Amino acid sequence: MAAIPSTTLGAKLPPLGQLGPFIALLIACVAFGFTTDQFFSGENFSLILQQVTVVGVIAIGQTLIILTAGIDLSCGMIMALGSIVMTKLAADLGLPAPLAILAGIAVTAAFGLINGLLVTRIKLPPFIVTLGTFNIAFAITQLYSGAQTVTEVPPMMTWFGSTFSLGGTNIAYGTVLMILLYLGVWFWLRETGAGRHVYAVGNNPEATRLVGIPPERVLLGVYVLAGVFYGIASLMSVARTGVGDPNAGQTENLDAITAVVLGGTSLFGGRGMILGSLVGAIVVGVLRNGLTLMGVSSVYQVLITGILVIVAVTVDQLSRKGAR
Amino acid sequence: MFKLTLAAALTSASLAAALPAQAAEPVIGLITKTETNPFFVKMKEGASAEAKAKGAKLLSGAGKTDGDNAGQVAAMENMIAAGAKTILITPSDAKAIIPAIKKAQEKGVMVIALDSPTDPQSATDALFATDNYQAGVLIGQYAKAAMAGKPVKIATLDLFPGHPVGAQRHNGFLQGFGLKSNDAKNNELAHPAEVVCMADSFGDRAKGQTAMENCLQKNPDINLVYTINEPAAAGAFNALQKSGKDKGVMIVSVDGGCDGIKDVAAGKIAATSQQYPLKMAAMGVAAGVDYATTGKKVSGYTDTGVTLIAAKPVDGVESKDTKVGTELCWGKK
Amino acid sequence: MTATTNAPLVMQAKGLVKRYGQVTALDGADFELRAGEILAVIGDNGAGKSSLIKCLSGATVPDEGQILLDGKTIHFKAPIDARREGIETVYQDLAVAPAMTIAENLFLGREIRREGFLGNVLRMLDKKKMLEQSIARMNDLKVGIRSMTQAVETLSGGQRQCVAVARAAAFASHVVILDEPTAALGVKEGNMVLELIRRVRDKGLPVVLISHNMPHVFEIADRIHVARLGRRGAVLNPKKISMSDTVAVMTGALPPEQLPAECLA
Numbered sequence: 001m002a003a004i005p006s007t008t009l010g011a012k013l014p015p016l017g018q019l020g021p022f023i024a025l026l027i028a029c030v031a032f033g034f035t036t037d038q039f040f041s042g043e044n045f046s047l048i049l050q051q052v053t054v055v056g057v058i059a060i061g062q063t064l065i066i067l068t069a070g071i072d073l074s075c076g077m078i079m080a081l082g083s084i085v086m087t088k089l090a091a092d093l094g095l096p097a098p099l100a101i102l103a104g105i106a107v108t109a110a111f112g113l114i115n116g117l118l119v120t121r122i123k124l125p126p127f128i129v130t131l132g133t134f135n136i137a138f139a140i141t142q143l144y145s146g147a148q149t150v151t152e153v154p155p156m157m158t159w160f161g162s163t164f165s166l167g168g169t170n171i172a173y174g175t176v177l178m179i180l181l182y183l184g185v186w187f188w189l190r191e192t193g194a195g196r197h198v199y200a201v202g203n204n205p206e207a208t209r210l211v212g213i214p215p216e217r218v219l220l221g222v223y224v225l226a227g228v229f230y231g232i233a234s235l236m237s238v239a240r241t242g243v244g245d246p247n248a249g250q251t252e253n254l255d256a257i258t259a260v261v262l263g264g265t266s267l268f269g270g271r272g273m274i275l276g277s278l279v280g281a282i283v284v285g286v287l288r289n290g291l292t293l294m295g296v297s298s299v300y301q302v303l304i305t306g307i308l309v310i311v312a313v314t315v316d317q318l319s320r321k322g323a324r
Numbered sequence: 325m326f327k328l329t330l331a332a333a334l335t336s337a338s339l340a341a342a343l344p345a346q347a348a349e350p351v352i353g354l355i356t357k358t359e360t361n362p363f364f365v366k367m368k369e370g371a372s373a374e375a376k377a378k379g380a381k382l383l384s385g386a387g388k389t390d391g392d393n394a395g396q397v398a399a400m401e402n403m404i405a406a407g408a409k410t411i412l413i414t415p416s417d418a419k420a421i422i423p424a425i426k427k428a429q430e431k432g433v434m435v436i437a438l439d440s441p442t443d444p445q446s447a448t449d450a451l452f453a454t455d456n457y458q459a460g461v462l463i464g465q466y467a468k469a470a471m472a473g474k475p476v477k478i479a480t481l482d483l484f485p486g487h488p489v490g491a492q493r494h495n496g497f498l499q500g501f502g503l504k505s506n507d508a509k510n511n512e513l514a515h516p517a518e519v520v521c522m523a524d525s526f527g528d529r530a531k532g533q534t535a536m537e538n539c540l541q542k543n544p545d546i547n548l549v550y551t552i553n554e555p556a557a558a559g560a561f562n563a564l565q566k567s568g569k570d571k572g573v574m575i576v577s578v579d580g581g582c583d584g585i586k587d588v589a590a591g592k593i594a595a596t597s598q599q600y601p602l603k604m605a606a607m608g609v610a611a612g613v614d615y616a617t618t619g620k621k622v623s624g625y626t627d628t629g630v631t632l633i634a635a636k637p638v639d640g641v642e643s644k645d646t647k648v649g650t651e652l653c654w655g656k657k
Numbered sequence: 658m659t660a661t662t663n664a665p666l667v668m669q670a671k672g673l674v675k676r677y678g679q680v681t682a683l684d685g686a687d688f689e690l691r692a693g694e695i696l697a698v699i700g701d702n703g704a705g706k707s708s709l710i711k712c713l714s715g716a717t718v719p720d721e722g723q724i725l726l727d728g729k730t731i732h733f734k735a736p737i738d739a740r741r742e743g744i745e746t747v748y749q750d751l752a753v754a755p756a757m758t759i760a761e762n763l764f765l766g767r768e769i770r771r772e773g774f775l776g777n778v779l780r781m782l783d784k785k786k787m788l789e790q791s792i793a794r795m796n797d798l799k800v801g802i803r804s805m806t807q808a809v810e811t812l813s814g815g816q817r818q819c820v821a822v823a824r825a826a827a828f829a830s831h832v833v834i835l836d837e838p839t840a841a842l843g844v845k846e847g848n849m850v851l852e853l854i855r856r857v858r859d860k861g862l863p864v865v866l867i868s869h870n871m872p873h874v875f876e877i878a879d880r881i882h883v884a885r886l887g888r889r890g891a892v893l894n895p896k897k898i899s900m901s902d903t904v905a906v907m908t909g910a911l912p913p914e915q916l917p918a919e920c921l922a
Binding site: 036038041043044047050051054138142146147148149151237240241242243245247248250251288289292293295297298299 | 531555559562655
Binding site: 193210211 | 740750752753768779780781
C-alpha cells in the first residue's frame with residue numbers, strides 16, 4: 001500500500017470529512033445564487049426546507065441505524081403505512097386526531113421493533129431484514145388502504161403544514177419541528193451515555209459487550225426509536241400533501257440513505273454526525289430546486305447527486321485510512 | 325438478482341394460488357410493469373373480473389420497478405411453464421422483451437401487448453392500447469380553446485426522463501395546443517418557448533407538489549400546468565393553493581381515475597383525458613379465452629379509447645361531463 | 658523464595674474442573690495469587706491456561722471447584738460479576754472502540770453523569786470530569802500519551818495496549834488479568850507495556866499475566882504458574898530457574914520434582 005501520500009492526505013481529512021457536507025451545501029447555494037435570480041430568497045429557502053421535511057425526519061431514524069453499521073431499506077414504506085393508519089383511523093373510525101396520530105406512530109414503532117428483533121434475536125443482516133419488511137409494509141399499506149388515497153383528513157393532522165410569518169417569510173411548523181428533532185437527537189448522541197453507546201456499538205459491538213453494554217439492547221432501542229421517527233415523518237407527509245397516500249414513500253427509502261451518506265455518516269458504523277444528515281437532505285432539495293430554477297433537465301440532478309454520493313463515501317474511506 | 329428472485333417469488337405465489345384448476349380451464353397470464361402503480365392495479369382487477377366471468381384462470385405478475393425487464397421475462401417463463409396459453413403484457417422495455425416473446429410464440433403462446441407497444445409493434449400478436457399521444461393532444465386542444473388566445477406561460481410536470489408514456493403525453497399536449505412539438509415516436513420532451521418550466525413529478529403527489537412549487541418560484545406567472553397524471557395534478561393544485569394562485573391557473577391531466585374525476589368535478593383539474601385500463605385488460609382476457617376455445621388468434625392494434633372529461637365544455641373540442649367520467653372511471657367511485 | 662511467597666493470598670482456586678463435552682480442559686486445577694505480585698501463567702496449548710483464566714474472570718463457570726477472593730468463596734455467573742468484585746480483565750482484542758477517544762474508551766460502560774438536573778433528568782455525561790480523571794490516571798501510571806481526546810485508532814499498537822491496561826488498572830480494586838498483552842508488539846512498544854504493568858503492580862494491584870513470551874515473562878514476573886494437562890504443574894521462581902528449564906517444565910520434559918527447592922515459589 002502506497003501509504004505515504006494517502007496518510008498525509010488522509011490525516012487532513014477527518015475535519016474535512018465533517019465539514020464536507022456543509023461546504024457542498026455552501027458551494028451549491030452560491031452557485032445557484034449566481035446563476036438564477038430566484039434562488040436567494042427567504043421564501044425559496046423556506047420552500048426547500050418544507051420539501052425536504054419528510055425525508056429529513058426519516059433520515060434521523062436512518063442515521064441512528066447506519067451509525068450502528070446497519071441499514072434500513074424499509075423506512076419509506078413504514079412511513080407510508082403510518083400515514084395510512086393515522087388518516088384511515090380518523091376517517092373510518094372517527095378516532096380523534098391526536099389518538100389517530102399516536103396510533104400511526106405506534107404502528108411504525110412496532111415495525112421498527114420487528115426490524116430490531118429480526119436483527120438482534122434471529123441475527124439476520126439488516127439489509128436482508130429491511131428488504132423483507134419493505135415489501136411487507138408496502139403490501140399491508142396497499143391492502144389496508146384498498147389502494148385508495150384517504151382524502152378526508154382532520155385539520156389537526158395538516159397543522160404542521162401550515163405556516164407562520166418570521167421576518168416577512170413564511171415558515172412551516174413542520175420545518176421547526178424537524179430542526180428541533182435534529183437538535184434533540186444531536187444532543188442525545190453527543191451528551192448522553194445511551195447516545196455514546198450507539199456509536200460504540202457501531203464501532204465495535206464486541207467491545208461494548210465486554211465492557212458490560214449488551215449491543216443487542218442498544219440495537220433494539222435504535223430500531224424502535226427509528227420507527228418512532230418514521231411515524232413522525234408520516235404525520236409530516238400528511239401535513240404536506242393533505243392526504244393519506246398509499247403510494248407515498250417509494251423513493252424515500254433510498255432518498256433517506258442518500259441524505260445520511262451525503263451528510264458524512266459512515267456506512268460502516270460508529271462514525272458520523274446527525275446534523276450532517278439534515279445538511280445532506282437539504283443539499284438534495286437545493287439541487288432539485290436550483291436546477292429547476294435554472295431550467296436544467298432533472299437528469300443532471302440525478303447525475304450530480306450520484307457524483308456527490310461517491311465523493312462523500314470516498315472522503316469517508318480516506319479519512320478512516322488516514323486516521324490509522 | 326434479488327429483483328429476479330422476488331419477481332419469481334411473486335409469480336410463484338400467484339401460480340400456487342392458481343394451481344388447483346381443471347385442465348380445460350383457459351390459463352391466461354397478465355404481466356404488468358410494476359405491482360404498485362394504481363393503473364396496473366386496476367388493470368389486474370379488470371382482468372380478474374373478466375377471467376372469473378368467463379371461467380378462465382388468471383395468473384398475474386410484474387417486474388419490480390418500471391424498466392425491470394428481467395423480472396417480466398422470468399414471470400413470462402414461469403406462467404408458460406404453468407400452462408398459460410395467452411400472455412398479456414405491459415412491456416417495461418419495448419425492445420428487450422422481444423426475445424422472450426418470440427420464445428413464447430414458438431411454443432404456441434399468444435402474446436398481446438397492453439397499454440404500450442413493443443418495438444417493433446408487430447412483435448406481439450396484437451396490441452390493445454390507449455394512445456397516450458392522443459390523450460395529450462385532447463387536453464392540449466382543450467387548453468388552447470379554454471385559454472382563448474391569452475398569452476400562455478406553461479409548466480409541464482412530467483414523469484421522469486426517458487419514459488415513453490411521459491414523452492407521448494407531454495409532446496401530444498404541446499401538439500394539441502398548437503406549439504412546436506415532437507411526434508409520437510420521439511422519447512424526448514419538446515421544449516418550445518412557451519414552456520417556461522419543466523420539472524419531474526414521478527407521477528407522485530408529494531413530488532408533484534415540490535415540482536410545482538419550484539416552478540412557481542422560477543416563474544410566478546405560470547397560468548397553465550400540464551401534468552403527467554392525476555396524483556401529480558393533485559400535488560400541483562396543493563402548491564398553487566398554498567400560494568393563493570389556484571384560481572388563476574389551469575391544470576390539465578391524463579388518467580381518468582375516479583379520484584381524478586372527483587378533482588375535475590371539484591374544479592381542481594380543468595380537464596383530463598380518461599383512459600380505460602380495465603377495458604384493455606378485459607379485452608385481453610376475452611381474446612385469451614377465445615384463443616383457448618377456438619384457436620383463433622387476435623391481431624392488430626385496437627385502441628381502447630380515450631375520452632376527454634371536463635367540467636366546463638369549450639367550443640370546438642368534444643368532451644364529456646364528469647357524470648359520464650364518474651360512470652366510466654377506474655378506482656373506488 | 659520470592660518476594661511475594663509469603664504475602665497474603667488475594668485470589669485462590671481449588672480443584673477447578675471444566676469439561677467441554679468429551680474434552681476435560683481443567684482437571685482439578687489449583688491457583689494462588691498473592692498481594693503485590695505479578696504472576697505469569699504459562700502453559701502449552703491445551704494445558705488449560707485459558708480455561709483457568711476464564712473461570713477467574715467470570716467468563717466461564719467451572720463444573721467443580723472453588724474460587725476464593727480475599728478468603729471469601731465467590732461464584733461468578735458472568736464477567737460483570739467479576740468486575741463488580743474489582744477484577745478487571747484485558748482481553749486479546751482489547752475491547753476498545755477505535756473511533757472514540759481515549760477518555761471515552763476509558764469510561765465506556767462506566768460513564769460519569771453530571772450532577773443534579775442535567776445528569777439525572779437530561780442524563781448528560783460529565784465529559785470534563787471524565788477527561789480530568791483520564792489524564793490523572795494516565796499520568797499516575799506514567800503512560801506517555803499526550804492527548805486523551807485523540808481517537809484510539811490514531812495510537813500505535815503499544816499505546817492502545819497501554820490504554821486498555823490503564824483502563825483495567827483504573828477500575829480494578831482487586832486483580833488485573835492480562836491476556837497476552839505484549840503479543841504482536843515490537844520490542845520498544847512491548848517494553849513500554851511491561852513498564853506499565855510494573856507500575857500497576859507497584860500501585861498495589863496484583864497482576865495475572867498470560868503470556869507465551871518467555872523473555873517478557875522473565876523480565877517482570879515475580880512468580881510463574883505453569884499450567885500442565887489441566888492442572889497446576891508447578892509454580893516457579895524466575896530469579897532462580899533458567900528460561901530453558903522453565904520451558905522444559907512447561908512441556909513436561911522436566912518433571913518439577915526434579916527441580917531444586919529454590920526454583921519453586
